Amino acid sequence: MRILHTADLHLGRQFNGIPLDADHGAVLDQIVSAITSNRVDVLVIAGDIFDRAAPPTSAVRQFNGFLARVASETAAAVVMIAGNHDSGDRIASMSIMTDARRALIRGAIRADEQPLILTDAYGPVAFTGLPFAYEYAARECFADEALHTPEDVLTAQVSCGRRNIPDGARWVVVSHAFITGALSSESERPLTRVGGVETVSSAVFEGAHYVALGHLHRPQSVGASHIRYSGSPLAFGFDEFDCQKSMSLVEIDAVGRAAIETIPFEPIRRVRVLKGRHAELLLAERSDDFIKVVLTDDAPVIDGMKRIREVFPNACELAYERNERAPAAKLLVGRALALANPVEVVGDFLEHARGDRLSENELAVVAVALGRLRETEDMQ
Template identity: 35%
Template structure:
């Protein structure tokens, strides 16, 4: 059976005040093309379908369009669960009716996990849909006071599944959360924390009885301990911590014995997310800005030492989609506490020279020092005149 595993669509997301819906429509059209080419027997969305519990109208319309094309036009069933960004109740609404059309969506955790069985030429494949629920919710649903962490919660869920699961058949888990492999997972700034102190981590070994585990939540495509326990990653980059990640979807083939082969189909965004660094004049050079897509979402780090007049306006004239502008931190080149302790007995000009060097890691120019000296003298003279009056 061929499956396309996706997750973390985050439809309706806003990144640094930029609405991403058009970019999401562009990338979802690519996904539709991949589905058309691959002709899978199922499409998985492993949580965080929307970016927030109350999705904007355009996000709902986009999801309706995409799911309608997959299910009605391509006749391919979709298996989806709620992630930690979704509203379980809203996703659950109408789920019973939608099953008849091929949309299997689980928003709220149930004591008995939803199982969807699809068939191929080798027989049945059982999909277990486990939406995101924190340990406290699982504790209430299972009426088990011993559930205190996500590890406890997932263990309880899988043990209940295992009590009735036919292990001689091919079984697939779909869930959402942090699964720890042999190494710590690669995380991104755009992922909402699930808990504090590591109680959100789940061991990959809990999924040993499944021939494939389709995970959502982490935005970087990666394996979690084993090749058949995987995150597909998000469809788009949603933070500058993700600039080096290549986004895509997992195309999973499960043979008659339950062995799995996986390939990745890469997704190319309408606008990439990049970080550029340098002096303002250099970044405004046509040879520099024409080397990449000027429409990309950009974080600029300026390395100029002096003051700049309205750098954002100038940069936006050539990089219209700048999301962030930062200046390189030069405040770590000295110990400011020591500077303060040695300030007694020094003139205002001497103090400013030391402060300038601390901030800019360079000496104040002679011409600038002369101008500053005249300004200080003028201010002090005016101060004396005011006191005299």
Template identity: 40%
Template sequence: MRLLHTADWHLGRLFHGVSLVEDQAHLLDELVRLISESAIDVVLIAGDVYDRAVPPPDAVTLFDSFLARVAGEQGVPVVVIAGNHDSADRLGFGARLLAEGGLHVRGRLEADPAPIGFADEHGPVDLVALPFVDPPHARATLGDADLRDHDACNAALLTRARARLRPGRRSVCVAHAFVAGASDSESERPLVVGGGGHVAASHFEGFDYVALGHLHRPQRVRHESIRYAGSLMPYSFGEAAHEKSVSVVSLAADGTVTIDPVPLSPRRAVRVVEGTLAALLDATPEGVAAEDYLLVRLTDTGALYHPMARLRERYPNVLQIERPALEAAAGGAAVAAQSLAPRSPEDLFEDFFEAVMDREMEAAERAALGELDAPPPSGGGTEAAS
């Protein structure tokens, strides 16, 4: 049996105010082709289908179109669980009816979920689909107030789900959690304020394959067969170096798995570029496409005239500018400002000059400043006010 494991699509996400729906549509087209060309038997989407509980209409339309092409036209079943960004109830709408059409959605937690049964030429496969476990919901669902955290809640639900697996069958689990030992990225919403919410990898042992969602970097956890597919595309500049992929997982007759990560080709890359404004306006750095989503780190120390507008003439998708030299100077200036006694405009300008230019004023510059006319007194004019 060949499974396609993907997760963390975050359809409808805004990246620095820019909608990514067209980029996401481009990637879902690629997945639809891959599912057909790789003869995938079941598609697993391990949560965070949408970026928020009430997704924008174009994100819902995009997901609908994917499902119609895969579960509908290709007849390939799709298993979807809710992640921490999804609304469990909205995602789960119509689930009992949709299962007949090959769409298996698990939104809200169930106390004793029955496995979803699949089969290939070697026999049956039981699939446990465990949506994101929110501890208050888990405590209410299981009627157990002693389940204190994510780890205890996941452990209890997995024990109950495992009890319903039929002996001798191969088994697969789909879940959305922060499994201890895995590494996170900038764009995941923490499950617990200040971090944490970890779940021990040992709770997932015993399944032939565990398809995880939540962490945005593709990675294995503890075993080759416990994996995060990673997000559909980078959702922060901190992920610029990640190569995003989906996993094609071949499940053999004896339950052993072979994993083939397939890199995705985004419409535009997310990159961090560094240089002076003049150099970047003069030439596009090697390996960068002008249309990429860019964070530009300008190394200039002096004042710059409208850097964003000028950069966007050459690079239309610059989303953020950083000026490390100025930010360091501004930190120093802020400290100085706290001890500000009444000072002359000349002294204040000199501080400003140093912060912007990263050097002291020279004598000639100080002289030039002295030659400037003092501003007119406020309200001053040649006409008498009436």
């Protein structure tokens, strides 16, 4: 069975105040083309379809038109879930009067997750869609006040979904989460309150043959090759300027092995960082790409951005190299965002400060100390 895995469309989003309607239209066209040219059986959209709970009308119309094309121009089934940017109720409303044999659309969390079961030459493949939900909603849904973290919530969801998988079926899980060890970007909204641990262990998905993830914007596998983020079709920040955006084409064989191929997106406007002297950049070829300019001039340039926009009308940021933060410090920040837990955060900071990693005994001391702090907080 062939699956095209996408996520994090963020329809309705802007880039530094510049509308992305045309950019989104181009990537939606590419998704439809990929379904057709690769004879895809199932299109998966793993959350954050819209950029906010109340998206602009133009974004809703754009997505409705896209779904109409998938329905009329292809034979693919559709599996999609709400992400943390979406309104679960809005996404759920799309499932009303849809063909349940060809679509699984999950907007709000429920205690009895029923899969969409499709069949290929080797038998059934079950798709479980697990929409994003905050802890308070999960506690109400599962009548369990012990659900305090995103991992608690997802563990409960996966457990409910697993109970409804037929014996012998290959299993695909669609989820929206931050899995431990994955690399994040600046444009992602946190999934928990300030100070909370939002990461989830990949072990939660034990038994699944493929896990189609959304939330993080860089394409990557995490924990195992079959647990994968497709990433967002477009770059939403300059920290992603070097990231090749792609869809994941997944083929599940007779025993559930997942072979994964990436299909690159071709955006109509790229995200680029240009460095050089102001006078040199003014001689460059005109471009509509989204540009961050880092000037190497020693002295400030009068009307620097205004003159840059004569060549790059979508220039969004201008900085001077002398004011940019040291690469080592930036690396530390980026690494900290992707760490699995607070113990590793402390370990990474101390490695940066003193030049070598903490020993196992030292890490154990840190873990005990942090555990005592948590106990103290819980008692307050």
